[in-house]
Amino acid sequence: MSAGSIVVESHPADTLMRADRLPHILCPGCGIGSVVHTYVDAIAESGIPVNQHVCVSGIGCSGRAAGYVNIDSYHTTHGRAIPFALGIATYRPDLHVTVISGDGDLTAIGGNHFIHAARRSVALLVLCINNFNYGMTGGQAGPTTPLSAMSRTTPHGCWERPFNLPFLAQAIGASYVARWTVLHVRQLRTALLRAMNKQGFRFIEILSPCPTGFGRPNDIGDGLSEMQNYLRRCEVNNEIDLRAVDIDLTQQDSPIYVGDFVDVDRASFRPQVVHRAGA
Amino acid sequence: MTPAAAPAVDETTRVIAGDHFMLGDHACAEGALAAGLDFYAGYPITPSTEIMEHLAERLPTVGGTFVQMEDEIGSVAAIIGASAAGARVMTATSGPGFSLMMENIGLAAMMEVPIVIVDVQRASPSTGLPTSVGQSDLFQVRWGSHGDYSVIVYCPASPQECFDLTVAAFNAADQYRVPAFVLMDEIVGHMTERVAIPPVENIPRVRRKRPNVPPGSPDFLPFKADEDLVPPMAHAGEGYRVHMTGLTHDERGYPSLTAQTHEKLINRLVDKVRLNADRIARYELLQTEDADVVVVALGCTSRSARRAVALARMQGIRAGMLRPITMWPFPKTALKELANNGMVKRFVVPEINLGQMSREVQRHTPLPVTRLNHPGGAMITPNQILEALAQ
Numbered sequence: 001m002s003a004g005s006i007v008v009e010s011h012p013a014d015t016l017m018r019a020d021r022l023p024h025i026l027c028p029g030c031g032i033g034s035v036v037h038t039y040v041d042a043i044a045e046s047g048i049p050v051n052q053h054v055c056v057s058g059i060g061c062s063g064r065a066a067g068y069v070n071i072d073s074y075h076t077t078h079g080r081a082i083p084f085a086l087g088i089a090t091y092r093p094d095l096h097v098t099v100i101s102g103d104g105d106l107t108a109i110g111g112n113h114f115i116h117a118a119r120r121s122v123a124l125l126v127l128c129i130n131n132f133n134y135g136m137t138g139g140q141a142g143p144t145t146p147l148s149a150m151s152r153t154t155p156h157g158c159w160e161r162p163f164n165l166p167f168l169a170q171a172i173g174a175s176y177v178a179r180w181t182v183l184h185v186r187q188l189r190t191a192l193l194r195a196m197n198k199q200g201f202r203f204i205e206i207l208s209p210c211p212t213g214f215g216r217p218n219d220i221g222d223g224l225s226e227m228q229n230y231l232r233r234c235e236v237n238n239e240i241d242l243r244a245v246d247i248d249l250t251q252q253d254s255p256i257y258v259g260d261f262v263d264v265d266r267a268s269f270r271p272q273v274v275h276r277a278g279a
Numbered sequence: 280m281t282p283a284a285a286p287a288v289d290e291t292t293r294v295i296a297g298d299h300f301m302l303g304d305h306a307c308a309e310g311a312l313a314a315g316l317d318f319y320a321g322y323p324i325t326p327s328t329e330i331m332e333h334l335a336e337r338l339p340t341v342g343g344t345f346v347q348m349e350d351e352i353g354s355v356a357a358i359i360g361a362s363a364a365g366a367r368v369m370t371a372t373s374g375p376g377f378s379l380m381m382e383n384i385g386l387a388a389m390m391e392v393p394i395v396i397v398d399v400q401r402a403s404p405s406t407g408l409p410t411s412v413g414q415s416d417l418f419q420v421r422w423g424s425h426g427d428y429s430v431i432v433y434c435p436a437s438p439q440e441c442f443d444l445t446v447a448a449f450n451a452a453d454q455y456r457v458p459a460f461v462l463m464d465e466i467v468g469h470m471t472e473r474v475a476i477p478p479v480e481n482i483p484r485v486r487r488k489r490p491n492v493p494p495g496s497p498d499f500l501p502f503k504a505d506e507d508l509v510p511p512m513a514h515a516g517e518g519y520r521v522h523m524t525g526l527t528h529d530e531r532g533y534p535s536l537t538a539q540t541h542e543k544l545i546n547r548l549v550d551k552v553r554l555n556a557d558r559i560a561r562y563e564l565l566q567t568e569d570a571d572v573v574v575v576a577l578g579c580t581s582r583s584a585r586r587a588v589a590l591a592r593m594q595g596i597r598a599g600m601l602r603p604i605t606m607w608p609f610p611k612t613a614l615k616e617l618a619n620n621g622m623v624k625r626f627v628v629p630e631i632n633l634g635q636m637s638r639e640v641q642r643h644t645p646l647p648v649t650r651l652n653h654p655g656g657a658m659i660t661p662n663q664i665l666e667a668l669a670q
Contacts, residue, residue: 018522021533051494051518056360067522067534072515074363075524075534076356077386083320083353087360087368088515090344091318095364095516113356116349271346274339 016040016050018070026061027135029215029223031182031208035129036065038185039098042192043071046096054097056085058110060136061210062102062129079109082117082124089123090271096196097123103130104142107163111143118172121200123268125192128165128203131210132249139213146249150217165205167242170262175200177262179245181207181230184258191260200266207247207256218249234258293341294479301474303438303467304329307371307397309474310445312337313482317366320346320357322376325409326465327399330371351376355383355396362392363523365514367449371397374416375406378423384458385424388548390523391502391510393452393487397445397461399468400578402631402655412465413655414578415632420460421607427545429552431559432460432607434577438472444604450485451559455551456509462606464631466579466658487512494518500530502544508551556608563602564613566592570599572668573617574627575640577603580659584629587664597622598668606636611643618644627651627667629659 011019017040026032043053050071057066059078066073076084081099089097099106106114106128117124133151134140141151141158144165148157169177176198178191188206195202209215209226220226235255245257294313301309308330311319319338321331331347338345344361348354351372358368372380377398387394400416402408420432431451433444445461452459488511492499501521504510510530513519526534527541552559566588567573576584581602591598601617603610617623626644628637629651637650651667653659 018533051520052516054515067524070520072517072520073522074360074390074515075522075526076359077382077525080352080356080383080386083348083356084360084363086346086353087318087320087357087362087366088364090346090357091361091366092364092516112349113353116353271344272339273342 013037013040013044016043016070018068021068024068025064027212029209029211029226030061031131031206031223032061032065032129034182034185035100035127035188035206035208036068038188039065039100039127039192040069042189042196045189046193046196048096048196052095054088054095055100056081056088056097057100058102058105060102060105060134062100063105065100079105080113081105082110082113082126085124086117086122090269093123093268093270096125098125098127100127100129102135103128103132103144104134107165108143115172118169118174118201118203120269121173121175121266123199123201125195125202126204128205129208130165130205131208131214133210133214135210135213139217146247149214149249151214162247164242164246165203166245166261169203170242173201173266174203174262175264175266176202177242178260179205179207179258181234181258182209183227183230183234194260194263199268230256290479294476294482296476296478299474299476300471301438302329303435303441303463303470304399305333306438306441306474307445307461307463307468308333308337309476310442311369311395311449312341313442313476313479314446314449315367315484316343316369316449318344318358318361318368319370320348320354320361321370322348322351322354322372324351324373324376326401326468327371327373327397329468330397330399351379352383355380355387355394358394359383359387359390359392362394363390363515367453369395369397371399373399373401374403374413377416377419381423382425385426385428386525387458388424388428388430389525391456391512391548392523393456394458395445395448395452395461396458397463399463399465401465408656410465411656412579412631412658414464414580414630415635415655416462417606417630417632417635420462427549429549430458430460430607431455431552432462432605433561434462434604434606435467436578436581436602437467438470438474440604441467442474442476446482450483453487454485454509455555456487456512457552464578489513490519501532502528503530504547508547508554552608557612559605560608560610560612561604562610562613563604565600565602567599567601567617569597569622571597571622571624572627573599573601573623574629574664574668575601575603575614575636576629577606577636580629580631583659583661584664586661587668590661590665591668594669596668603636609639614640614643618646625649627664629664629667631655631659
């Protein structure tokens with residue numbers, strides 16, 4: 001191999017990626033590509049036929065994920081990926097439907113669908129790529145923006161308390177809850193594989209750098225710096241009380257807890273079919 | 280591939296053939312069942328709720344899926360998803376819920392996913408008169424979502440038509456891959472009349488066009504239209520690995536954010552209906568052969584107009600009626616033929632809003648148009664229409 005052959009014609013994941021759409025539109029240092037890569041790796045390893053995997057996404061940077069995976073994929077409206085996916089998963093329970101969503105998409109405009117899909121135990125694997133801001137719209141605050149963080153709509157610092165998503169997911173009835181970062185690709189792949197083979201509503205929060213929208217105004221630096229931040233602060237604790245996994249970026253030394261927090265058995269939502277005698 | 284959840288359905292329990300004394304809302308629900316409804320997601324709202332309640336009872340007994348959603352936005356998103364997976368789908372609502380659905384109606388138009396939405400109109404705007412009649416969603420149903428797109432809208436005037444036109448809406452949605460609507464009004468929805476339901480073999484069922492190449496074929500482009508401007512549709516889980524997006528997209532379904540791609544796509548989405556308007560449009564003519572004044576009315580108002588035409592004829596007034604059965608596409612060719620036949624001198628347009636359809640009538644004729652409006656909460660009576668005819 002010569003020094004000039006770093007650019008290769010194909011990649012092992014190409015059959016599961018819409019390689020003809022590359023290069024992608026995401027910024028340098030963004031973590032969404034890692035999530036998509038890990039997701040397609042998990043699809044390949046899942047033992048579930050590729051054609052039974054379906055990806056549904058909403059709007060924004062994370063919403064673009066569905067456009068890059070080479071499976072049946074639906075890029076829907078802002079906040080409505082979950083009910084769209086509910087329609088597929090409920091009508092075709094043999095399909096394995098994953099929702100890939102950003103923090104604003106899923107828990108601001110889509111918050112009501114999120115809690116109700118979990119309450120119903122709809123057979124969905126929901127990934128929330130949390131980069132603490134509205135990236136594609138240019139770095140505005142959202143419901144996971146940490147206290148005092150700077151954004152285009154919190155120029156004096158965010159003063160609203162953010163969601164603690166794992167705690168929320170547990171409270172509303174998710175059968176599986178995990179949090180990892182895009183630094184933890186192996187743990188994330190393992191979590192995806194476990195979640196893909198479970199019933200009910202499964203939720204994985206994936207912390208991801210957004211150097212353009214979040215890192216720059218908060219003096220975190222580039223994508224690598226955000227990853228180093230995760231490396232330094234993340235602490236694996238699978239047993240932790242989820243009331244304690246809030247993320248506080250102002251306390252630079254406070255831990256960010258990651259882990260496979262909840263793994264319980266709940267049957268998937270199946271609307272009733274009534275068989276009448278003689279019918 | 281059949282959905283794993285759906286057991287074999289006995290079509291005779293699905294279609295309750297025979298004569299019934301039936302509520303309009305229930306006739307609409309039975310029409311959906313007869314058309315092959317697989318999946319209903321909805322949120323209760325007066326005066327459409329009886330549709331949902333009836334389907335909650337009936338749909339699970341014929342192997343279909345009924346879901347009560349958390350809101351109307353979720354309802355329409357869910358039926359688009361289920362339709363993308365191959366289901367025949369419907370939701371029903373009224374004005375306030377209909378407004379909430381608008382964004383995703385645009386998504387269905389853009390993804391070309393067939394859906395049927397029933398809007399049982401009440402007096403609006405806002406919460407308005409929840410239990411009383413209105414006809415003020417005539418423009419919202421056509422233009423309510425943002426951007427240019429096409430829809431097909433049926434306006435029943437009787438419980439029988441609630442049945443028949445719901446079947447028609449399912450067929451139109453699948454044939455053209457567009458959102459199709461049954462635009463009822465509270466009076467028709469809450470009216471009980473004879474409804475004749477034909478045997479299952481006499482229910483017309485047009486199925487959406489399907490790919491004629493196997494999954495994995497490099498020749499398959501999910502948004503490449505045939506000559507009729509409609510692309511064959513591949514469903515989730517069939518192996519075609521489609522990508523559908525609300526973004527402007529090319530024939531592969533890939534986002535392509537250029538003016539050229541947008542122009543090609545949007546023109547096709549609109550032309551699917553525009554170029555077939557005369558084929559799709561339905562209307563009824565009543566005593567127009569010698570009429571010099573023609574009332575244009577739809578829904579419950581056409582019932583008053585029918586009486587008014589009869590009363591006018593008794594008084595020697597040569598009145599007739601044009602009843603649009605499709606509000607969109609509007610039966611403009613029929614209207615223009617009347618306007619140009621040399622006998623018709625003017626049109627009278629009664630409607631339970633402050634002037635929506637009259638605008639559409641005026642657009643297609645230079646003849647005088649007399650408006651007769653009520654903002655909602657009450658029917659326009661035959662005598663009011665008679666007065667307008669006699670002027």
